[in-house]
Amino acid sequence: MNPRWCNFLPDIPHHSEATQAAQFDALKHGSFATISTDSGIITCSGTDAIAFIQSQLTANITQSLTHTATLAGYCSPKGRLLATFLVWKDENCISLICSADVRVSIQKRLSMFLLRAKAKLADGTNDRALLRVGGHSVELVLKQYFSTLPITPLSITHSQTAGTLVCLPNASTAARARAHYLWSIPVEVVKHVWENLLNVPNLEIIAPELVHWLDVQSGVPKIVAVTQEQFVPQMINLELIGGVSFRKGCYPGQEIVARSQYRGTIKRRLFLAHLDDGQPKPGQELFESSDKQQPCGHVLNVSHSPEGGWDCLVEVKLMARAADDVHLGQVDGTRLKFLALPYAL
Incomplete structure (x- = not known):
């Protein structure tokens, strides 16, 4: 968290049994706000910025990027994901x-490939803060800063003074049909924005780790340090959610990603699962009872669950998923209960 703006923001409540139910209720039905403490921002500017980023990422970013955000991956030459964006x-x-x-x-890695491109990479957290907000009452505040609000997932709205508002992907359940947003705010106005949010009636300040539940339920994976270079994009459904283009030009690992799509058989996929106990961690191995030697998958992203226990996104062999007998950490570990993703495999 950038010290230039975090000092004047009030303390975010830590997770506790006394406040968890109220916070989850705000996530599902009410109005909420929190700081996105685990997200980093890289900016790329210059006349060649679009062409450079286009040459590095799995998605086609040249199409309607001003009005729509996109999901994308960044791969090693072996086609393994180093990051998702x-x-x-x-x-x-x-x-x-x-x-x-x-x-x-x-x-640092992207900077190595700039070469003669007229583009510059920078740490965007130096001049912007990221908030997560949602709910009807919050939308009344947003309309003070934005002439229109984005409604469909990944649509965006810009403001000359208040930054960019991105409508994030949602799960398809009725309780989660409403929009929630990532708000990228210039540091010069974030204090004013936060004070306005605090004056919203019935707004709940959410612990940052609880808002991860929205991300897990959406089925959108996020590569973290411990899961780098473990997956080709198709293993975690990136092409199913618009994060891979098979018609664009070359990018690192493109040949392997394309071969996996057209010549290979995709034997692993991303699934949504619940565990009643045994806190899962990103990168943790999963096992099927019939195979005590080799893991059948890995945990990607984890969140607290409103029902207790944990919800998580996991990468699992299709055969193991069909057997529906996948366990955390070891063959006799906590058994995963698979849930429906908001999109079709």
């Missing part, structure tokens, strides 16, 4: 949102 174009630069624990290494 939410990408959009601001007035003066391209913004790439990734996990905070990979931001420095990914920015």
Whole structure:
């Protein structure tokens, strides 16, 4: 969290049994706000910025990037994901949102390939804050800063003074049909914005780790440091949610990603699951009872569950998923209860 703006924001409540139910209720039905403490921002500016980013990521970012954000991956030459991004174009630069624990290494790696391109990479957290907000009451505040609000997932709205508002992907359940947003705010106005949010009636300040539940339920994976270079994009459904283009030009790992799509058989996929106990961790191995030697998958992202226990996104062999006998950490570990994703495999 950037010290230039975090000092004047009030303390975010820590997770506790006394407040968890109220916070989850706000996430599902009410109005909420929190700071996105685990996200990093890389910006790319210059006349060659779009062409450079286009040459590095799995998605086609040249199509309607000013009005729509896109999901994308960044691969090693072997086609394994080093990072996943939410990408959009601001007035003066391209913004790439990734996990905070990979931001420095990914920015450094991208910089190695700039060569003669007229583009510059920078740490966007120096001049912007990221908030997560949602709910009807919050929308009344948003309308003070934005002439229109984005409604469909990944649509965006810009403001000359208040930054960029991105409508994030939702799960398809009735309780989650309403929009929630990522708000990228210039540090000069974030204090004013936060004070306005605190004056919203019935608004709940959410612990940052609880808002991860929205991300897990949406089925959108996020690569973190411990899961780098473990998956080709199709293993975690990235092409199913618009994060891979098979018609664009070359990018690192493109040949392997394309071969997996057209010549290979995809034997692993991303699934949504619940565990009653045994807190899962990103990168943790999963096992099927019939195979005690080799893991059948890995945990990607984890969140607290409103029902207790944990919800998580997991990468699992299709055969193991069909057997419906997958366990956390070891063959006799906590058994996963698979849930429906908001999109079809």
